[in-house]
Amino acid sequence: MKLEIQNVSKRYNKNKYGLKDFSITIEKGILGLLGPNGAGKSTLLKMIATVSKPTDGIILLNKNNIVKDANYMRKQLGFLPQDFGVYPNLNAFEFLEYMAAMKGVGGKNLKPRITQLLEGLNLIEAANKPIGSYSGGMKQRIGIAQALLNNPKIIIFDEPTVGLDPEERVRFRNLISDLASDCIVILSSHIVSDIDTIADEVAIMKNGSLITKGDPENIVKKVEGKVFETTIEKEKLSTFKSGHIVISTKRKQGKLQVRYISKNPIEDSILQEANLEDAYLYLTKTN
Amino acid sequence: MNTFTIIKSDYLQRTRSYTFLVTLCISLAVAYTFIPEPNATYSTIRISNYVGVYNSAWIAYVTAIMASIFLSLVGFYLVNGSIKTDIQTKAGQIVASTPISNFRYLFSKVLSNFLVLLTIVLIIFSMSILLFFLYNEGFTFELLQFIKPYFFITIPAMFFIATLAVIFEVFFGKYSVIQNVGFFFLFFTLMVLPATTETQFLLDVFGSEIITHQMENQVKEILQSNESIGLNIGYVIGNEKEIKRFNFEGVNFPTSFLLSRIGWILLCIISIVIISPFFHRFNVKEKMSSKKSTQNVSISKTNNEVVLSALPKAQINYGIFSLLKTELLLLFRKGKKWLWIINLIGMGLLVVLPLEIADQIVLPVLWFLQVNRLSELTTKEVTNNVHYFAFTSYKPLSRLLVSQVLAGIILMLFLVFPLLIRLLFIANFTAVFSVVSGGVFITLLASTLGIVTKGKKLFEVLFFMIAYANINGAKLLDYFGGLTHNANYILKLTGFILLLIIITFLKRKIDLKKN
Ligand SMILES: Nc1ncnc2c1ncn2[C@@H]1O[C@H](COP(=O)(O)OP(=O)(O)OP(=O)(O)O)[C@@H](O)[C@H]1O
Ligand SMILES: [Mg+2]
Numbered sequence: 001m002k003l004e005i006q007n008v009s010k011r012y013n014k015n016k017y018g019l020k021d022f023s024i025t026i027e028k029g030i031l032g033l034l035g036p037n038g039a040g041k042s043t044l045l046k047m048i049a050t051v052s053k054p055t056d057g058i059i060l061l062n063k064n065n066i067v068k069d070a071n072y073m074r075k076q077l078g079f080l081p082q083d084f085g086v087y088p089n090l091n092a093f094e095f096l097e098y099m100a101a102m103k104g105v106g107g108k109n110l111k112p113r114i115t116q117l118l119e120g121l122n123l124i125e126a127a128n129k130p131i132g133s134y135s136g137g138m139k140q141r142i143g144i145a146q147a148l149l150n151n152p153k154i155i156i157f158d159e160p161t162v163g164l165d166p167e168e169r170v171r172f173r174n175l176i177s178d179l180a181s182d183c184i185v186i187l188s189s190h191i192v193s194d195i196d197t198i199a200d201e202v203a204i205m206k207n208g209s210l211i212t213k214g215d216p217e218n219i220v221k222k223v224e225g226k227v228f229e230t231t232i233e234k235e236k237l238s239t240f241k242s243g244h245i246v247i248s249t250k251r252k253q254g255k256l257q258v259r260y261i262s263k264n265p266i267e268d269s270i271l272q273e274a275n276l277e278d279a280y281l282y283l284t285k286t287n
Numbered sequence: 288m289n290t291f292t293i294i295k296s297d298y299l300q301r302t303r304s305y306t307f308l309v310t311l312c313i314s315l316a317v318a319y320t321f322i323p324e325p326n327a328t329y330s331t332i333r334i335s336n337y338v339g340v341y342n343s344a345w346i347a348y349v350t351a352i353m354a355s356i357f358l359s360l361v362g363f364y365l366v367n368g369s370i371k372t373d374i375q376t377k378a379g380q381i382v383a384s385t386p387i388s389n390f391r392y393l394f395s396k397v398l399s400n401f402l403v404l405l406t407i408v409l410i411i412f413s414m415s416i417l418l419f420f421l422y423n424e425g426f427t428f429e430l431l432q433f434i435k436p437y438f439f440i441t442i443p444a445m446f447f448i449a450t451l452a453v454i455f456e457v458f459f460g461k462y463s464v465i466q467n468v469g470f471f472f473l474f475f476t477l478m479v480l481p482a483t484t485e486t487q488f489l490l491d492v493f494g495s496e497i498i499t500h501q502m503e504n505q506v507k508e509i510l511q512s513n514e515s516i517g518l519n520i521g522y523v524i525g526n527e528k529e530i531k532r533f534n535f536e537g538v539n540f541p542t543s544f545l546l547s548r549i550g551w552i553l554l555c556i557i558s559i560v561i562i563s564p565f566f567h568r569f570n571v572k573e574k575m576s577s578k579k580s581t582q583n584v585s586i587s588k589t590n591n592e593v594v595l596s597a598l599p600k601a602q603i604n605y606g607i608f609s610l611l612k613t614e615l616l617l618l619f620r621k622g623k624k625w626l627w628i629i630n631l632i633g634m635g636l637l638v639v640l641p642l643e644i645a646d647q648i649v650l651p652v653l654w655f656l657q658v659n660r661l662s663e664l665t666t667k668e669v670t671n672n673v674h675y676f677a678f679t680s681y682k683p684l685s686r687l688l689v690s691q692v693l694a695g696i697i698l699m700l701f702l703v704f705p706l707l708i709r710l711l712f713i714a715n716f717t718a719v720f721s722v723v724s725g726g727v728f729i730t731l732l733a734s735t736l737g738i739v740t741k742g743k744k745l746f747e748v749l750f751f752m753i754a755y756a757n758i759n760g761a762k763l764l765d766y767f768g769g770l771t772h773n774a775n776y777i778l779k780l781t782g783f784i785l786l787l788i789i790i791t792f793l794k795r796k797i798d799l800k801k802n
């Protein structure tokens with residue numbers, strides 16, 4: 001399995017690019033796609049999923065150009081869009097059967113597969129109720145189930161954990177960690193903690209461009225020895241911010257405890273162990 | 288938020304759409320036909336065999352009356368559903384949490400409906416001026432003559448329609464069918480009420496009677512006759528006798544009439560005040576969920592770990608049977624369950640009523656009752672935000688679109704099944720063929736218009752007009768062979784069906800490619 005994205009651009013109008021001259025190669029395993037709002041994550045994922053077409057550039061899956069031959073991708077794809085809807089009058093079973101029919105899968109195994117997916121996503125008890133009566137998180141899980149209907153080899157989840165409670169997040173993580181052995185899984189998020197424990201690789205993007213890609217440890221190395229913590233007066237925060245990259249602040253006895261990144265730490269700073277969140281904020285704020 | 292901002296954003300939201308652009312283009316084309324070209328074979332307003340010379344007054348009054356009637360008829364369908372949109376987009380929940388009063392919210396909906404209609408009126412108005420110069424018969428251009436009928440006839444009528452749409456939505460919000468069919472009958476009633484005396488003119492909300500009455504009187508004078516003479520409004524085809532011309536100089540509206548227009552507008556505002564307390568204020572989900580028992584839907588946590596790679600693998604199946612099954616299910620479940628009782632009654636009537644009435648009246652009404660089902664056929668992916676799945680499905684054209692169209696046809700034919708059996712019984716195969724083609728035609732019309740306009744309004748409006756014409760026995764729009772036709776008819780209908788098939792598939796194919 002090899003997905004190659006070569007110099008892909010998506011232009012929405014005259015001077016608005018959703019993605020600009022973007023290249024990345026993805027092989028089997030789980031790739032976490034991180035980026036702030038508007039970075040172009042959904043734009044990229046929609047083009048991989050053949051929902052939209054690049055303005056420029058090509059996308060190859062195992063050397064097949066999927067911009068031209070979308071069905072090659074669609075046959076092995078599972079896609080969870082960021083903002084999808086459902087037919088509220090159908091129940092979970094009916095909706096998933098419909099989705100399966102759209103994808104062109106069926107047969108006697110379909111029913112047991114749907115049942116087990118619904119069990120795995122903890123929806124089986126609600127499966128006979130119209131989806132219109134589901135909660136936001138339950139609807140999200142229907143979307144996840146839908147993406148896994150046709151034994152997909154390439155699975156794209158755009159913000160899969162939105163609306164899921166902590167327990168369901170864990171369940172989701174366990175569910176997909178098993179997929180990685182011979183599939184490509186791409187997850188997008190702007191919440192670092194959702195991604196860092198399961199992703200084999202992380203890609204960080206901003207303003208339609210790739211900033212970095214690599215395994216999480218290597219990315220964390222970029223900020224190692226630069227993360228500090230110190231305590232300052234509340235009033236000094238804005239001047240402090242202009243000189244350093246502030247990651248987080250915490251109120252403490254009338255003062256502020258600040259975690260920040262800098263090459264030249266101020267006095268009374270304590271060196272901290274760097275994590276992926278530090279690296280993510282550092283990279284998206286300096287690029 | 289002040290009221291003006293609400294109205295403005297509402298208006299912009301509704302007019303900045305491809306569908307509205309299509310609507311304006313169609314209005315422009317329709318307005319063009321309001322004043323027939325001098326040697327056209329139809330007329331729009333004709334008194335006996337007299338039409339006016341094309342001076343400012345005639346062109347202005349005729350287009351204003353036509354706009355008033357035509358836009359009242361279709362305008363309702365164009366603007367209703369604005370509260371529903373707020374429910375669907377969840378914007379309503381935000382509105383509900385603001386301090387805005389029910390009255391202000393509803394009234395701003397009325398005003399934005401009104402503005403939408405006014406935009407179309409403006410298009411028609413501009414076209415009427417254009418027509419004056421196009422058919423230039425040497426009269427002077429009098430702007431005041433143009434403004435007068437629009438101001439006193441069309442605009443109050445539009446305000447009435449804008450209000451009516453909101454009132455219907457407040458009371459029948461969940462039942463689009465009742466809104467559509469209810470208005471159909473209301474309009475029908477309002478149109479056939481006669482008006483010949485001054486008090487009756489005041490009660491005529493569309494305001495056309497006072498004008499046509501004066502035109503009639505003028506022709507009577509020319510003919511020196513006191514009997515009532517034939518007055519035709521609408522598209523009357525075939526001018527059998529030679530058309531004569533008379534000079535129409537407009538109407539001096541009596542003060543009482545002008546006051547009655549203000550009265551109508553006040554009445555509209557007052558009714559909004561009265562219905563305000565009944566507005567659900569977007570508390571709809573809870574009402575609905577109590578019926579659908581959401582309380583059972585919250586589920587206990589279980590701990591089934593599922594290993595994906597161990598799941599049974601689904602096989603490839605490119606057949607369309609399960610797609611078709613779900614499409615039928617969606618059609619069937621659309622709308623309230625008890626409305627199916629009405630369908631069943633209709634099917635019963637097809638059995639018991641005389642064949643002619645069953646074919647000419649019951650069938651078009653029964654089919655029209657499915658308007659909301661049909662109009663959704665090819666637009667529901669986008670309105671329900673399922674298009675990411677639908678348009679990336681395997682062969683969306685030859686599988687999904689085909690099953691959607693088939694499902695529509697099956698529904699239509701299922702409903703008229705009793706009639707088909709009866710017709711088969713008397714071996715009237717032409718009629719059977721016509722009814723089947725009619726079902727195919729109207730389904731395809733729905734899918735084509737849905738795909739081309741990316742919305743359901745145009746089809747709903749058009750279907751309404753067609754059904755209205757069917758009940759009135761108009762031969763031109765008899766798509767299901769209820770009236771007798773010559774042999775050419777079937778050929779034409781088949782031609783139309785083929786054309787629609789081509790347009791539907793081509794346009795969707797282009798849309799799928801474009802993204
Ligand atoms: N249909 C569109 N028309 C015009 N611009 C668009 C369109 N869709 C996205 N954009 C723009 O493209 C850029 C990237 O958007 P995209 O949705 O890919 O971001 P994202 O990384 O998914 O953000 P988020 O985390 O908010 O989901 C944004 O600046 C957005 O404004
Ligand atoms: Mg996104």
